[in-house]
Amino acid sequence: MENQTWDLLVVGGGINGAGIARDAALRGLSVLLCERDDLAQHTSSASTKLIHGGLRYLEYYEFGLVRKALQEREVLLRLAPHIIGPMRFVMPHDASQRPAWMIRCGLFLYDHLARREILPGSVGVDLSRHPAGGPLKRGFRRGFEYSDGWVQDARLVVLNALDAAEHGATILTRTACVAVSRHQRLWRATLRGADGVERTVQARALINAAGPWVDRFLRDEAGLAASKSVRLVKGSHIIVPRLFEHDYAYIFQNPDKRIIFAIPYERDFTLIGTTDVEYHGDPAEVAINEDEILYLCTMINRYFEREITPADVLATFSGVRPLLDDAADDAASVTRDYSLELAGGKGAPLLSVFGGKITTYRKLAEQAVDMLAPKLGAVLPCQSGLSPLPGGDMPTGGFDAWVGLAKARYPWLPQGVLARYARAYGSRLERVIGAAKSLAELGVEIAPGFYEAEARYLVDVEWARSTEDLLWRRSKLKLHFSPAQMDDVADWLVRYLAAPARSDAARRNTAPA
Missing domain, CATH: 3.30.9.10 (D-Amino Acid Oxidase, subunit A, domain 2)
Known part of the structure; x- marks a missing residue:
């Protein structure tokens, strides 16, 4: 990694960072995304779980924001009909x-x-x-x-990151960006893994998508001042x-x-x-x-x-x-729109993301990459509004028709488990189940309805590393499990992560030690 020069380093694994990484990767740019915690661990998993235009924003005359959000609502319903x-x-x-x-x-x-x-x-x-x-x-x-x-908000983030990874991006979770410096036409960044080991990477452009920490990152890690604030x-x-x-x-x-x-x-x-x-x-x-x-x-x-x-x-x-701080009198009336600030002049560009809402994340990402594309030599047009998110490529007839096909293909799956799998993984369901032809072939039932096959998939493919990752952000099984059942999941996870060898997918998605 130290010997590679990335086109784009994205700091922040919330919805905006993951969306930008996906958009850029779909255009053929080399992308490295680092997130100090889990994907969607903070703001992006704490929404009201809605993809909406924002009816109440009309009261504040934010017609442009509402229009943009309503347009994106239609786009997202098509891109991910399983989780939206x-x-x-x-x-x-x-x-x-x-x-x-x-x-x-x-x-x-x-x-x-x-x-x-x-x-x-x-x-x-x-x-x-x-x-x-x-x-x-x-x-x-x-x-x-x-x-x-x-919307399943945290899964929306994970699927954006997964699509980015499948188009060549490298996604590093539990990896903090602790320092950045500009060296003419390159950024050099120090990344610190969960074990404290640091390494230096370099990129032609830097995206500050740190969410609530966007101001702090500019000030403390980049040593720069911002014209906007959150x-x-x-x-x-x-x-x-x-x-x-x-x-x-x-x-x-x-x-x-x-x-x-x-x-x-x-x-x-x-x-x-x-x-x-x-x-x-x-x-x-x-x-x-x-x-x-x-x-x-x-x-x-x-x-x-x-x-x-x-x-x-x-x-x-x-x-x-x-x-985005617009000097509104009270918190409820602060705009939910966003602003993108590009700095760098003739040097390596830095783009910072201020504000935004989950419904408009894809449009924000498109605009962010559009701003950087001329500086990075990217010529491919935006594809993020046309390419379905992982699991969202449904046959004619849509999600309900696909569920009917899944029921016929997996008659041995309990209906509750199948319904949850369908909503979580969509057409990627077959990757979770693999070659299994019975419940026994899904492995140990770690907790009610939670089988080893699914748990392995979440760890190996979707970057899950803790019980909160598994049972809250990747699913909402925490709401249905007893403390003892959650302990069973935690015990399984400790054993699995300690296994001497896991799949190639697991090694690809593991943050650098």
Whole structure:
């Protein structure tokens, strides 16, 4: 590695860094991505799990951002139909909220700001007859229904990194970039592995996609000043037992003018969020506090007949959003758009990413590589909006038709396991299962429904190195397993990582020692 000159060194393995690595690799550039922790370990696995235009951003007149996000919503639904799918949202309405005519106007704009081919438009609904009206308090008699999308956010990051790797990129997880320096037309970077061993690499261009640490990386590792900055805003979520049996999600308007979502989640749960709280601590140590839990419970209880308390909360997660600082008065109104800053002049270029949201990551990546392409001699056009993500290449008829074929091919797989595999791996399912023709051939059942074949795939191919990688970011099995079952997974992982030899894929995806 020390003897190679890369076209592009990407610092940061969140959605923006992984998206940039993929876009650049698809154009034939040599790419090295380093991430000090796991892929998507911080902000990119702590979203509300939505691919959406951002209905509430219309209130702040961010029509350009909403249009861009709505355009990308259609693109992403096609690229990864296994981990991204349509969802219908219901917005209950009463006299204390924004006028109904205003909401109708907003939804009309939402339906028509960008071309829409996959998702149906918005409608008014009678909640006394609509399935989503049943769990609500009786005072809510009318509402609105519209479309957006859901996403497995951490898997979206992993699949971008995997596609980049399959097109020649090198992905190093648990590898920190601790220093960079410009030497005329090259950047030299010091990378430190998890074991503390350092090595020096060089690249023709550098991408700072460090998310919440973008300012700090410029200042401390690069020794440079930035003309822009990010504003750190904490968003927290709670997970409670399922509050309703239908598949609709809710968007609720609250007295403080904020909105929160209640989303069907992982079959047995309801995901509720998010908060918007200014954050000044270490982004790696972010966590929900009691006030946020109480706030989310209180807001939800304004709507549902079945009220919840903090005692009902089964799990929580928080993330720090590195929002582009636009001097907005409050955290909720800070723009979710992004800005790309290119520096370097005639020397080696450095591009820093400020802000952004998961829905627009692919467009951000396209624009970032477009800015660097002339300096790197890249002539191939962007392919990231046309090439499906790993597992997303479905036959005619789409995801549902493919699931039918998978059921016929693997009749011995329990339906619950097959459904989860289909949503996690899509058409890559056969790579997880391999040549197995029975459950016994999938290896030991490490925990209920979690077989050795899948665990090996996640370690060997998808860079998993800890139980959190396996059971939270690559899957959400942590929500379904007992502490003892999670211990069984941890024991298996220790043994497997200590094995003297693993597959070629495992060696390729292991960070340098």
